[in-house]
Amino acid sequence: MRIPALTVVTVAALLTAVPVRAQTYDPAYPVCIQTYGIDGSTIECGFNSLGQCAASASGRAAQCITNPYFGGARTSAGPNARRQRGAY
Numbered sequence: 071m072r073i074p075a076l077t078v079v080t081v082a083a084l085l086t087a088v089p090v091r092a093q094t095y096d097p098a099y100p101v102c103i104q105t106y107g108i109d110g111s112t113i114e115c116g117f118n119s120l121g122q123c124a125a126s127a128s129g130r131a132a133q134c135i136t137n138p139y140f141g142g143a144r145t146s147a148g149p150n151a152r153r154q155r156g157a158y
Contacts (some may be wrong), residue, residue, distance in 0.1 A: 095139040105132040 095102060096115035101123045103115045115137050117123040123134035 071105070089092055095137050097139045097141045100137050100140040102135050102137050103127055103132050105130060107131065 099115040101117035102115035
């Protein structure tokens with residue numbers, strides 16, 4: 071009796087699970103545009119500056135926002151980079 075009851079509870083839990091939305095923000099770009107429409111709003115990240123985004127948002131129901139998930143510039147240290155040492 072326990073196994074059929076557990077099976078029913080497990081199937082019910084799986085069928086009522088809500089699908090998860092993907093991350094809206096692309097961490098590769100520092101600026102995003104949020105557009106508003108009849109279907110709702112959308113956020114697209116693909117701009118390197120606020121000026122570039124503002125040019126795209128001009129004349130539309132949109133605004134530019136900074137990307138809270140931007141990873142920052144990832145550059146490697148060059149040959150002239152100084153290393154920090156523990157104590158001087």
